[in-house]
Amino acid sequence: MTTLNRRKALALMGASVAASGLAAPALAMNNKIKVGALRFTSHAGNFVAFERGYFADAGLDVEFEFFQAAQPMAVAIASGDVDYAVTAVSGGLISLADKGAIKVIGGALSEEEGIDGQKFLASDAAFQAGVKTPKDLDGKKFAVTQAGSSFHYMGSKMAQAEGIEMSFTPLQKVGAIIGAMKSGQVDGWSIVPHIAKPLAGSGAVHIIGNVSDYLPDYQVTTVFTSAKHAADERGMTESFLEGFSRGVDDYAAAMIDNTADQDAMVDLIHKYVYTDRPRDKAAPSIINGTMRLNKGAALNIASIQDQLNWFQSEGLVDADITIEKLVDTSYVDIIGA
Incomplete structure (x- = not known):
């Protein structure tokens, strides 16, 4: 009897997928996943992707789990309680990557000249x-x-x-x-x-x-997942990044590039951010939170390397951890190399 892993199965199914007109990520259809998030405007890529059906289009049934800090989110990814998340690089995240538990697979929030930042x-x-x-x-x-x-x-x-x-x-x-x-x-x-x-x-x-x-082009947050998902669930991971990236594009069009309806986007984000305030009170804060989210989840690898170097210099993580341990560069465009 022949046993097929996911990658082999995808290869064998490629011809039928092409014939049906479906993208490869659609093979992940009906995968239930949990996505970690903070109730920040900067997490709007996920919220837009969920509300406008982009995750569903990519074959994912998404449930959000909300956190109040970065490091607990990293622990949740490592334990398998959460499948994908967007958060800042922390000492805890780096140490878990060193143990083979998690991988950074893309970039999210970043400082960009001309856009008000942190x-x-x-x-x-x-x-x-x-x-x-x-x-x-x-x-x-x-x-x-x-x-x-x-x-x-x-x-x-x-x-x-x-x-x-x-x-x-x-x-x-x-x-x-x-x-x-x-x-x-x-x-x-x-x-x-x-x-x-x-x-x-x-x-x-x-x-x-x-x-x-002090930190121009700082890659503030990253997209990350478990090392197991990055290695063994490529179709599902690409599906997540596809849906997330479509959400980011809509967010940027409305909130940064002024080519789409900002009021509608504020309404959407308000379902998740400043939910304890009336919409008219929440809107200015939501708009004030507008920062660049990287198109296509591209990752500024130079910024990530600088962060890793700092954590090591402070003795917060092991000195021998490499960027390859932390980042899987095969999923998105790498910038700043």
Whole structure:
């Protein structure tokens, strides 16, 4: 008896697929998957793909699981509780990749010149005490979710560039950081604009700089999956990336390129982001969160390498981890090489 793995089966079925007019990812029809997400505008590619049927067109039955930080999402991918996710590179993600548990397969949110991006913030208490620029955070407390998070990376790279020292305060969740900033328990933070701008508008914090000034072309978030899915479920993984990329295209057309209906896109995103606010109150924050999502989930490999180098230099991950351990470059275009 001959046993066929998925790849061989796809090869044998290629002729019939071509005859039927279906793309190869349609072979994944009716695959039920869980997608990890945060309730951020920057995760809109997934929300659009779900709401407009692009995942369904690609043969995927998607259920979202929502998280409040990056590292728990990486653990969920490694354990098999979630199939695909978009999140920032963290020390936890890199360590799980080193153990052969996960792979980065694409890029999502990125800093791009000409598009408003992430901000450095000062609490009102710190601002009133003289913290007017990122350099003024010397000797101050800088909030992060966890040690080895993207917040830690951004703060540390800024501190290195400015020649200052800060103490990093882990508070686990974005909500806890916002509370600590408002109460003056921490002095500084960096966050996406749809959170930064409303907080600054309320007077609770002050915008004192741009992350892009220190990290141009920063690949803020990545698309990732389990190493098993990347290796053994290529059809399903390509289907996910196909649906996600179509969602990203619609998002960019409406929110960045102004070639599609922005109001309709805001309505869609509001189903997932700022759901506790009326639409008219949520819309400005959703619009403020508009940043570039990479077309076709292209990945800036130079930025990922810089992040890996930083985590290693800080002793947060093993020094011998290679980019090949972290990234499967076979799925999407690689830029910045």
